[in-house]
Amino acid sequence: MLAVEQINYIRHEVNQKGETYASIGRRMGVDPRTINKYANQEEFKKKEKQKRKSPIMDPVKPILDKWIKEDLKKKKKYQRTAKRMFQQLEKFHSFKGSYRTIRDYVSQRKSELKESMSDASLPLESFPGTAQVDFGTAPFKYHSEVIDLPYLVMSFPYSNSFYFQVFPSENTECLLEGLQRIFRYMGGVPRTIRFDNLSPAVKKIGAKGERELTDTFERFVLHYGFTYEFCNPGKGNEKGHVEAMVKYVRNNFLLPENTVLNLDQFNQTLWGLAEEDRERPHYEKEVVQIQLFKEDQESWLMLPEKEFECARYMEVKADKYGMVSIDKKQYSTSPRFAKQKVRVCVTYNNINILTENNDIIVRHSRLYGMKRKSMVWQPYLDLLSKRPRAIKYTSLYDQFPSLWTDYLADCTEEEQKSALRLLGELLKNDDFSLLNEALQLASSHGHPSVDQIKHCFYSLLNQDVVHRAITPKVSIPTVPDVTRGLSHYDSFFQKEGSINE
Structure with missing residues (x-):
């Protein structure tokens, strides 16, 4: 087809100046019959491209469209190539056409579908x-x-x-x-x-x-x-x-x-x-x-195989008591990490305190609302049971329930070790409720031993809290009050001769 400028020239020379078709044809290097056609043409409609039926491609076009739409939902590395589609058509659909035909069609349809999906997002x-x-x-x-x-x-x-x-x-x-x-x-x-x-x-x-x-x-x-x-x-x-x-x-x-x-x-x-x-x-x-x-x-995209870890990691420095601050909430780590940096993994429901190798030191339920501090006692109790004297020089002493701080204050060093080991053994989910009841029950007749507290704890745990009174068959002499500490050893250092007196 000639350009618009050429057609206008032909129509002007023939219809306005009266030139012959042959002379204009020689001048333009165009067949005189073409000059005749454009000089006398009355309608200049856009010529529609004829769509010829293709007995080979038409049956497989819907199949290819389906495959292309499926693949566009996946990552590029998981999408089939045109060659792979061609092989599947040959094997499963008895396709007799050429690979080049499939390649051209797939390339064109991918471009059309991508453009269509891009437009579809607005609005x-x-x-x-x-x-x-x-x-x-x-x-x-x-x-x-x-x-x-x-x-x-x-x-x-x-x-x-x-x-x-x-x-x-x-x-x-x-x-x-x-x-x-x-x-x-x-x-x-x-x-x-x-x-x-x-x-x-x-x-x-x-x-x-x-x-x-x-x-x-x-x-x-x-x-x-x-x-x-x-x-x-x-x-x-x-x-x-x-x-x-x-x-x-x-x-x-x-x-x-x-x-x-x-x-x-x-x-x-x-x-x-x-x-x-x-x-x-x-x-x-x-x-x-x-x-x-x-x-x-x-129209959705396919899910990736792996889940995303909905967590953020951060490094924070623990204070002198081993506590770290996350989103204005306090979480315990361990005494050995006092004044050191620790790695923290924050999820929607957990705060995980980690070592440099991402091993979990301690796991907290994430705090929301008014509660400001989460204390996991086990790491502290393990250390304190080995060094009980140190407890009085730390703020941990004040963080125990008052019932236990009073009890520990009256204990000897060995009793403190045993009591702290007991707490480390029995304290679950950092809830002192049952341990407080056990200590109160065991203290009803004076300062209890660790074994007595342990016995009361398991009695309460098993709902066995009924204690029958023991009626003695013989008279039991009155036992003098026990004086705790070292004063009861003074009787061993009386003056000579006092025994005979």
Whole structure:
């Protein structure tokens, strides 16, 4: 086909100047019949490319499209090559065409599908396979007390569906733990997820809107491979679907207050609630939401084989008592790490104190709420049982329950060693309650021995607290009060002759 400028020249020379087709043809080096065609053509419609049927390629195109869509959900190293697809077509579908034809088709379709998926992420609300995330807050009953706890909601605007999980905080570890739980439960990863500018994810917003992500969130995104989007500051309406879903979840599932004894067990019940809710018709599309959710699923990315470690690591220096401060809470390590640096692994529910080789020194349940200090006694008791005199020169003496500090103060050095060994043996979960009862019971007739405390402890543990009174058959002489310490040895150093007197 000639260029527009050439066609205009031909029409001007023939129709305006009266030149012959042959003379213009010689001048332009074009066949006179072509000059005739363009000089007299009345319509200049765009010529549609004819699509010829291909008896060899047409039957396998749907198969190739399916394979390409499946592979685009995977990491590149797990995607099939055009050659591999060609081999599978030959082996399983009796394909008789050439490898070059398959290679060209796969290359073209991959480009088209990638472009289509890229366009589909904007606007987020209109396409399957996308999600929005935000936290809400609801009241819960915990040990007869009403407390507010955050819950993480992931909503799917296309199908009007959701999942949610309750956590003790809105920190980075809780956010990532919640996202990973949802990914793993539903067996896929949304292609695009829109967030508010949550502090667990965004460290800083630049002048031109660039986001500096927190290190852990950035690694989480790389691990799961989804595309993240953030709302403009103060524009919460840009994630309006999840904001509406946060209210829907609270009103329909979390009010009035749920009683929570174990948060992990409670969260297990929430999956079914979300899936039952999907049985209702979509508010706009007049289709049951579960059908639309299946379209969401078809567009998700595949899960990576390994889970992400939703934890952050840090180095902190212990004080002179071996205590470290994490997020303004105090956690014990061990006396041997006093004034030394230790490695800490922080998860949403645990604080693990580690050695340089990542061996666990001690594990704490992570503190939330008003409690400020977590003390694991075993590492300290082991040391103190070997050096009981040192206890009076440390703050640990004051951190024992007062019942035990009074008892230890009245003990000899050997008794202190035995008592501290007993505490190390019997103290479970750093709860002194049963040991306090045992000491009180054993002290009812004076200063008890370690064996007496141990006996009372196991009696209480086995609920054997009934003690029958012993009626003596013979008269027992009155035993004088015991004087603790060294004064009762004075009788051995009386003056000579006093015995005969």
